[in-house]
Amino acid sequence: MVMNEKAASGPVVADPPVHERVYQALRERVLYGELRPGQAVTIQGLAAELDAGMTPVREAIRRMTSDGGLVFQGNRRVSVPVLDRGDVAEILFLRCAIEPELTRRACMAQGPGLLDDLHRTDAALDTAIAAGDIPGYLRYNHLFHETLYAAAGAVIMTETAERLWLRFGPSLRVVCGRFGTQNLPDRHREILAAFSARDAEAAAAAMTRDVTEGMTQVLEVIDEGGAPG
Amino acid sequence: MVMNEKAASGPVVADPPVHERVYQALRERVLYGELRPGQAVTIQGLAAELDAGMTPVREAIRRMTSDGGLVFQGNRRVSVPVLDRGDVAEILFLRCAIEPELTRRACMAQGPGLLDDLHRTDAALDTAIAAGDIPGYLRYNHLFHETLYAAAGAVIMTETAERLWLRFGPSLRVVCGRFGTQNLPDRHREILAAFSARDAEAAAAAMTRDVTEGMTQVLEVIDEGGAPG
DNA sequence: GATCGCAGAATATGATCAAATTGCGCGAAG
DNA sequence: CTTCGCGCAATTTGATCATATTCTGCGATC
Numbered sequence: 001m002v003m004n005e006k007a008a009s010g011p012v013v014a015d016p017p018v019h020e021r022v023y024q025a026l027r028e029r030v031l032y033g034e035l036r037p038g039q040a041v042t043i044q045g046l047a048a049e050l051d052a053g054m055t056p057v058r059e060a061i062r063r064m065t066s067d068g069g070l071v072f073q074g075n076r077r078v079s080v081p082v083l084d085r086g087d088v089a090e091i092l093f094l095r096c097a098i099e100p101e102l103t104r105r106a107c108m109a110q111g112p113g114l115l116d117d118l119h120r121t122d123a124a125l126d127t128a129i130a131a132g133d134i135p136g137y138l139r140y141n142h143l144f145h146e147t148l149y150a151a152a153g154a155v156i157m158t159e160t161a162e163r164l165w166l167r168f169g170p171s172l173r174v175v176c177g178r179f180g181t182q183n184l185p186d187r188h189r190e191i192l193a194a195f196s197a198r199d200a201e202a203a204a205a206a207m208t209r210d211v212t213e214g215m216t217q218v219l220e221v222i223d224e225g226g227a228p229g
Numbered sequence: 230m231v232m233n234e235k236a237a238s239g240p241v242v243a244d245p246p247v248h249e250r251v252y253q254a255l256r257e258r259v260l261y262g263e264l265r266p267g268q269a270v271t272i273q274g275l276a277a278e279l280d281a282g283m284t285p286v287r288e289a290i291r292r293m294t295s296d297g298g299l300v301f302q303g304n305r306r307v308s309v310p311v312l313d314r315g316d317v318a319e320i321l322f323l324r325c326a327i328e329p330e331l332t333r334r335a336c337m338a339q340g341p342g343l344l345d346d347l348h349r350t351d352a353a354l355d356t357a358i359a360a361g362d363i364p365g366y367l368r369y370n371h372l373f374h375e376t377l378y379a380a381a382g383a384v385i386m387t388e389t390a391e392r393l394w395l396r397f398g399p400s401l402r403v404v405c406g407r408f409g410t411q412n413l414p415d416r417h418r419e420i421l422a423a424f425s426a427r428d429a430e431a432a433a434a435a436m437t438r439d440v441t442e443g444m445t446q447v448l449e450v451i452d453e454g455g456a457p458g
Numbered sequence: 459g460a461t462c463g464c465a466g467a468a469t470a471t472g473a474t475c476a477a478a479t480t481g482c483g484c485g486a487a488g
Numbered sequence: 489c490t491t492c493g494c495g496c497a498a499t500t501t502g503a504t505c506a507t508a509t510t511c512t513g514c515g516a517t518c
Binding site for chain 2: 017019055058060063065066067068076086090091093153154156157159164
């Protein structure tokens with residue numbers, strides 16, 4: 001009768017392997033700017049912090065490095081990437097090629113609950129913006145896009161887009177610190193309106209503006225920062 | 230005087246770490262179709278084959294998984310991905326968004342030796358095609374594109390494109406086995422002619438054709454193969 | 459100012475534990 | 489009597505850790 005002894009009742013949720021848990025934790029830290037651009041990341045530091053062995057941490061760092069969320073420094077150190085103007089331009093090009101297309105597909109394929117989910121997330125986002133809650137802004141902003149892209153049903157494109165988010169996450173956190181949450185671009189209402197009307201092209205155009213404005217602000221902070229790093 | 234005892238004479242080349250060597254070996258196997266779509270990859274198998282410990286192999290597999298060149302199978306096994314029509318369509322879209330742009334940039338920024346290098350690689354490619362040498366075809370075809378993209382000086386876009394190559398490498402090998410090397414698309418001469426004339430748009434257009442024709446053939450093999458896997 | 463040495467961190471191994479698949483044997487049905 | 493199916497156990501493989509080794513970078517000394 002009883003298959004295993006994970007829990008006496010309730011659904012059996014196999015807890016994920018340690019390397020997966022570490023990767024997710026590391027991903028959040030990169031994505032939501034809890035690590036600053038240029039900051040060094042050490043294996044033993046992460047292992048102590050996340051209460052894990054060195055091997056799973058090592059694996060998580062390799063994945064994140066392949067994702068572009070961390071970079072090898074030539075010697076054996078890894079750190080959070082520091083973007084230059086060219087990097088931002090490349091990311092902008094790629095995002096403008098991918099994310100409007102994902103938006104288009106999501107709009108055309110949208111299922112029943114999607115619009116509600118997006119509205120809820122956007123409401124939480126507005127609350128975070130009003131409160132000047134930077135971590136909240138970063139999380140709900142990402143969640144909005146993530147939810148939308150998942151609805152497109154295009155795993156490879158979505159993965160590719162998510163990887164780009166890892167690259168500019170730490171820099172976006174710096175942008176928030178500089179500009180505050182009030183002055184950040186938010187074309188989400190336009191996107192939601194287009195989704196309601198099932199106007200895929202309008203949604204894609206609004207997404208292009210959202211992406212372009214966000215990347216432009218990252219660029220401004222880089223230029224302002226003086227050093228090309 | 231002597232920094233270390235790697236070699237009594239000659240340039241001191243710090244040999245790469247084991248996990249890097251393993252990753253490169255794994256990458257070649259995926260990229261050049263030495264592993265078939267669906268084939269299982271085991272940690273201990275690779276470790277034995279490449280004469281390495283489990284930890285470096287593990288790291289290499291994580292990187293390759295993040296690259297899309299291998300996939301988790303839900304249980305803890307990993308295998309070479311099997312593409313369906315939707316996957317190929319996504320890869321086609323992304324390649325058509327990225328690779329012509331890289332071609333454009335490479336054409337405009339082309340330095341002195343580039344055209345010679347590309348001609349040499351293309352000549353080797355033609356030799357491989359004439360001889361029906363499938364591994365040679367796959368290697369020189371990839372090298373042609375790789376050389377071209379490196380000249381664009383766009384690291385993020387190049388990395389993104391290279392990741393896509395890892396996804397369709399094994400399937401491309403199957404295409405070669407089915408169609409032979411003679412009937413594969415080769416728009417390289419058009420690209421080279423456009424480079425000579427420094428006509429970036431013509432080069433980009435030729436690249437779009439090269440990419441589209443290649444992916445179309447992959448699609449045909451998938452459809453022919455019967456099962457959607 | 460250059461060199462040697464030390465501390466800290468990363469690399470890599472092998473052992474150990476846990477999980478999953480495979481295959482075998484037993485029993486029941488035809 | 490043969491065959492199909494189910495369940496248990498053995499083997500294979502993955503996950504994690506503790507530890508030894510190597511390398512890098514910095515600081516003290518000559």
